Amino acid sequence: MKQNKTKILSILSQLYPNPTTELEFETPFQLLIATILSAQCTDKVVNRITSVFFCDHPDVYSMSSLTEEQIAGYIKSAGLWKTKAKHIKMVCEILINEHHGLVPQTREELENLPGVGRKTANVVLANAFSIPAIAVDTHVQRVANRLGLAQSKTPLRTEKQLMELIPKHQWSDAHHWLILHGRRVCRAQRPLCDQCPLLPYCPQNGLKSN
DNA sequence: AACTCGGGGCA
DNA sequence: TGCCCAGAGTT
Numbered sequence: 625m626k627q628n629k630t631k632i633l634s635i636l637s638q639l640y641p642n643p644t645t646e647l648e649f650e651t652p653f654q655l656l657i658a659t660i661l662s663a664q665c666t667d668k669v670v671n672r673i674t675s676v677f678f679c680d681h682p683d684v685y686s687m688s689s690l691t692e693e694q695i696a697g698y699i700k701s702a703g704l705w706k707t708k709a710k711h712i713k714m715v716c717e718i719l720i721n722e723h724h725g726l727v728p729q730t731r732e733e734l735e736n737l738p739g740v741g742r743k744t745a746n747v748v749l750a751n752a753f754s755i756p757a758i759a760v761d762t763h764v765q766r767v768a769n770r771l772g773l774a775q776s777k778t779p780l781r782t783e784k785q786l787m788e789l790i791p792k793h794q795w796s797d798a799h800h801w802l803i804l805h806g807r808r809v810c811r812a813q814r815p816l817c818d819q820c821p822l823l824p825y826c827p828q829n830g831l832k833s834n
Numbered sequence: 835a836a837c838t839c840g841g842g843g844c845a
Numbered sequence: 846t847g848c849c850c851a852g853a854g855t856t
Contacts, residue, residue, distance in 0.1 A: 663852040669842060670851085703840040703850080711853090741853045761851045778835095779852090803851065812849075 629789060632771050632825050636801040637794070639821060649674070652727040652752035653684050653719070657712060659747045660739045665702045673699050684725050688716035711739030729753050742780060750796040758786050758795045763806030770810060772827040773802075 649655045654674070662670045677698040681687040687695070696709035715737050719725055727748065728734055734745035746759035758764070760779040764786075768774040774785040790798045809816045817823055 659851080660853095664840080664850060665852090666843070666850060701841070703842075704852090705840075707839065707853085739853070743852060747851080759851085763851070807851085 628825050628827075629771075629773055632773065632822055633790065633794075633798070633801075635821055635825070636805060637797065640797075640801045640804050649678070651683070652748065654678050654682070655752045656715070656727050656737075656740075656744075656748050657687070659744045660711060660715070661699060661702055661708060663708070663739075663744070664704060669702055673702055684716050684719050687712070688720055708739060711737075714738045715740070727752065729755065731757075742783070746783075746799075750799065754796075756792045756795040758783050758790070758799045760786075760799075761803065762812075764799060764802040766812060767802045767806040767810045770815075770826065770828050771822065 649658055657678075658670055658674050661673060680698075681690065690713070692709050692713045695712050696705055699705045699708055699712075702708060718737060719727065723733070728737075729749070731742075731745050731749060734740050734748055735742065740748075743759045743761055746757035749755040750757040750759065760768075760783045765779055765782055768782055768786060769776065773789060774782040776782040776785060786798065787795065805822075806812075809820050817826075817828075820826070
């Protein structure tokens with residue numbers, strides 16, 4: 625069992641040797657805003673929005689000069705834009721008033737920002753500040769459970785099980801492995817099992833022993 | 835734990 | 846058209 629999981633992680637690390645998300649930005653602030661925008665929304669849409677939004681308003685002080693309606697104008701092609709515009713406006717004000725215009729570097733402070741939950745906080749910690757964290761989104765949740773790396777219905781428990789299984793220095797990488805594999809192969813619908821290098825080790829495919 | 839928010843992408 | 850999507854907040 626344990627052997628199997630180790631083998632799966634080893635193969636994943638070879639499949640995705642230099643894992644990066646498509647959401648990479650110049651500053652922690654831009655990453656934070658982009659990640660807030662990405663909730664229930666594809667990265668294509670987020671990238672299209674931020675390429676214009678961040679060009680006009682690259683930092684927290686510039687963005688905080690906008691009204692909620694002006695922010696909404698930039699992000700209207702994202703779902704949930706009304707709520708997100710409100711959250712982004714509030715986040716800018718909180719960062720300036722309570723964090724000297726900087727993005728905080730603790731999970732507690734990040735999760736206190738409106739629109740920032742466990743997943744977004746972990747993304748920022750890992751990708752902006754190189755603080756080890758495993759952000760569990762729907763891809764990670766699905767793939768980790770299919771592969772038997774976790775047995776959990778809730779993201780938080782999945783995160784804890786993965787942290788227990790995986791060495792800390794690989795946490796951020798593992799997050800990317802599972803996301804990339806979830807998008808390219810282990811898709812939600814009609815997964816490409818016949819193309820999956822993990823097939824021999826996947827509990828879903830009836831491997832009984834080893 | 836279940837429900838709501840929401841427009842875009844894709845078959 | 847219909848179905849799903851790199852979640853968070855509220856009840």
